[in-house]
Amino acid sequence: MTRMFKLPVSVMLSGVAIALFIAVTALAPVLAPYGVNEIVGISWDPPSLSSPLGTDMIGRDLLSRFIWGARVTILTAAAATLLACLLGASFGILAGLRRGWPDMVLSRFVDLVMAAPTLILAMVLLTILPRSLAFIVAIMALIEATRFYRLARLIAVDTAALDFVESAYLRGEKTLWIIFREILPNGIMPILAEFGLRFIFTVLFLSTLSFLGLGVQPPLTDWGSLIKENKDGLLFGITAALLPGVAIAVLAVAVTTMVDWITAGENGGQ
Amino acid sequence: MTIAIAALQRRRWHRGLWPYIARRLLAGAALLLVLSSLIFLGTALLPGDAASALLGRSATPAALAELREKLGLDQPLITRYLTWLSAFVQGDLGNSLMNGRAVSDSIAARLGNTLFLAGFAASIVIPLSIFLGLFSVRYRDSVIDRTITFVTRGLVALPEFFVGYLLIYALSISLGWFSSSSTVFPGMSLSSRVVATVLPCLTLVIAITGHVTTMVRACVLDVLSRPYIEMAVLKGVPHGTIVWRHALANALSPIINVVLINLAYLVAGVVVVEVVFVYPGMGQFMVDSVFNRDIPVVQASALLFAAIYIGLNLCADVLAVLANPRLGFTS
Numbered sequence: 001m002t003r004m005f006k007l008p009v010s011v012m013l014s015g016v017a018i019a020l021f022i023a024v025t026a027l028a029p030v031l032a033p034y035g036v037n038e039i040v041g042i043s044w045d046p047p048s049l050s051s052p053l054g055t056d057m058i059g060r061d062l063l064s065r066f067i068w069g070a071r072v073t074i075l076t077a078a079a080a081t082l083l084a085c086l087l088g089a090s091f092g093i094l095a096g097l098r099r100g101w102p103d104m105v106l107s108r109f110v111d112l113v114m115a116a117p118t119l120i121l122a123m124v125l126l127t128i129l130p131r132s133l134a135f136i137v138a139i140m141a142l143i144e145a146t147r148f149y150r151l152a153r154l155i156a157v158d159t160a161a162l163d164f165v166e167s168a169y170l171r172g173e174k175t176l177w178i179i180f181r182e183i184l185p186n187g188i189m190p191i192l193a194e195f196g197l198r199f200i201f202t203v204l205f206l207s208t209l210s211f212l213g214l215g216v217q218p219p220l221t222d223w224g225s226l227i228k229e230n231k232d233g234l235l236f237g238i239t240a241a242l243l244p245g246v247a248i249a250v251l252a253v254a255v256t257t258m259v260d261w262i263t264a265g266e267n268g269g270q
Numbered sequence: 271m272t273i274a275i276a277a278l279q280r281r282r283w284h285r286g287l288w289p290y291i292a293r294r295l296l297a298g299a300a301l302l303l304v305l306s307s308l309i310f311l312g313t314a315l316l317p318g319d320a321a322s323a324l325l326g327r328s329a330t331p332a333a334l335a336e337l338r339e340k341l342g343l344d345q346p347l348i349t350r351y352l353t354w355l356s357a358f359v360q361g362d363l364g365n366s367l368m369n370g371r372a373v374s375d376s377i378a379a380r381l382g383n384t385l386f387l388a389g390f391a392a393s394i395v396i397p398l399s400i401f402l403g404l405f406s407v408r409y410r411d412s413v414i415d416r417t418i419t420f421v422t423r424g425l426v427a428l429p430e431f432f433v434g435y436l437l438i439y440a441l442s443i444s445l446g447w448f449s450s451s452s453t454v455f456p457g458m459s460l461s462s463r464v465v466a467t468v469l470p471c472l473t474l475v476i477a478i479t480g481h482v483t484t485m486v487r488a489c490v491l492d493v494l495s496r497p498y499i500e501m502a503v504l505k506g507v508p509h510g511t512i513v514w515r516h517a518l519a520n521a522l523s524p525i526i527n528v529v530l531i532n533l534a535y536l537v538a539g540v541v542v543v544e545v546v547f548v549y550p551g552m553g554q555f556m557v558d559s560v561f562n563r564d565i566p567v568v569q570a571s572a573l574l575f576a577a578i579y580i581g582l583n584l585c586a587d588v589l590a591v592l593a594n595p596r597l598g599f600t601s
Contacts, residue, residue: 115305117579118538119538127559127560249424
């Protein structure tokens with residue numbers, strides 16, 4: 001509790017920023033003045049009181065689209081990261097504990113996926129697969145899972161070599177018990193830190209795919225497609241295309257600062 | 271990659287510089303071969319194939335079968351892969367499904383454009399970030415160091431498309447200094463080509479310099495914490511000489527590594543930047559082809575991108591060993 005009172009300013013600001021993003025995601029229907037595809041004005045209306053960011057090419061309110069887009073971006077990225085974490089961490093821990101040929105095969109496959117540029121890999125898969133939200137989440141989760149796998153496997157291998165795990169085995173504990181009672185409590189912090197960093201990466205990944213026209217498809221909208229649709233608006237003084245970039249940067253800095261602070265507290269506090 | 275290295279090491283090859291380089295080259299080639307099959311399988315095994323992608327959902331089964339036969343899709347997978355791979359290494363990248371033209375013709379000019387842009391950016395990023403990194407170490411904990419650290423940290427968080435459109439907004443739309451799209455064409459003079467690519471190049475520089483500077487600074491600081499540096503300090507060597515003569519020589523190999531790995535990152539970054547500036551390079555070509563589900567083009571571009579990426583990583587390893595030959599002898 002004492003740490004609460006000497007929070008660094010940067011951490012407090014990051015906390016506020018993260019809370020704001022969560023609030024926008026959760027309360028989008030309340031916060032957004034208009035519906036996502038509601039046409040409220042003429043083409044490229046300049047910013048006004050009724051639409052503070054102006055309107056897009058077909059007259060939709062850009063502030064509303066930004067808020068709805070935040071929801072899609074953050075929820076999709078969170079879902080992909082969560083799936084990646086569950087997939088990567090469970091396979092990683094199992095591989096690290098059991099070793100043998102399944103570990104060998106999985107680890108080599110992960111090496112292979114990590115040796116290729118992620119964007120190129122995702123683009124190859126998106127050539128054939130349908131570009132629906134479910135498939136995009138699955139593709140991102142699969143690629144990101146390799147990072148979680150590596151980390152979790154390393155933690156499992158390191159922890160399994162310690163005396164208390166060995167004595168748990170000798171006591172006759174089951175593998176699942178060992179995973180949940182011995183490995184996870186010891187490895188949860190690095191995995192959580194990785195979760196934060198990977199979430200940021202996934203937001204950027206999703207936005208990039210959508211910006212390239214390969215991610216979220218209309219009628220849904222996200223930050224990346226917002227940039228794609230409104231880049232021509234820059235010519236008419238509609239700067240909404242820049243807003244998602246700022247939002248991503250703020251989110252990235254806030255989450256990284258938070259993760260740094262939490263991991264530093266964990267290491268320094270004991 | 272690791273399997274190949276481990277297998278080679280188990281045979282207890284003669285350790286040394288050239289065997290090391292040979293081993294790394296072999297491992298890189300093996301990795302590329304496996305990746306090529308992954309890329310091929312990624313576009314061949316999944317539901318739907320080139321024929322259904324080309325004809326769309328309303329195609330009749332007869333038309334599908336006919337097109338499959340024409341494209342050789344009725345052949346077994348392994349035959350198709352080997353035919354594709356052997357044609358690929360001979361420079362025949364297949365024909366585009368969209369316009370039937372040879373992929374190699376369309377790619378050649380674009381690959382040149384992309385390499386020009388990446389090379390242009392690299393020629394600025396490398397000296398700039400090494401200078402900034404060393405400079406901030408030289409004046410460590412001063413206002414200069416803090417400013418450099420703060421700015422580079424901030425730059426790392428900015429997505430490329432944001433930087434790109436911000437530059438377009440500021441330098442092209444508001445000030446009118448540059449054109450917002452980088453038009454290049456064959457036969458263009460070098461100077462006008464450089465002017466046309468200033469904005470995309472600047473975007474890449476801003477996107478990567480932050481990473482490289484931070485890592486260069488960390489590498490040099492790591493070396494500076496070694497005992498022989500303390501020795502040099504104790505014997506009264508000026509701080510500047512310590513950084514430039516003692517630290518840099520030993521930090522060279524990690525720095526080379528960091529720089530080249532970040533250049534490999536250029537490969538992915540260049541895709542976005544090319545689309546932002548409508549630059550006729552490989553990245554934009556590949557995005558269009560993915561959008562149109564033009565499988566042969568995607569396969570060829572993906573393999574080329576992967577080859578460049580792996581090649582740069584390989585160079586990073588080899589150059590690091592050349593800069594610090596001890597690395598070649600450790601397993």
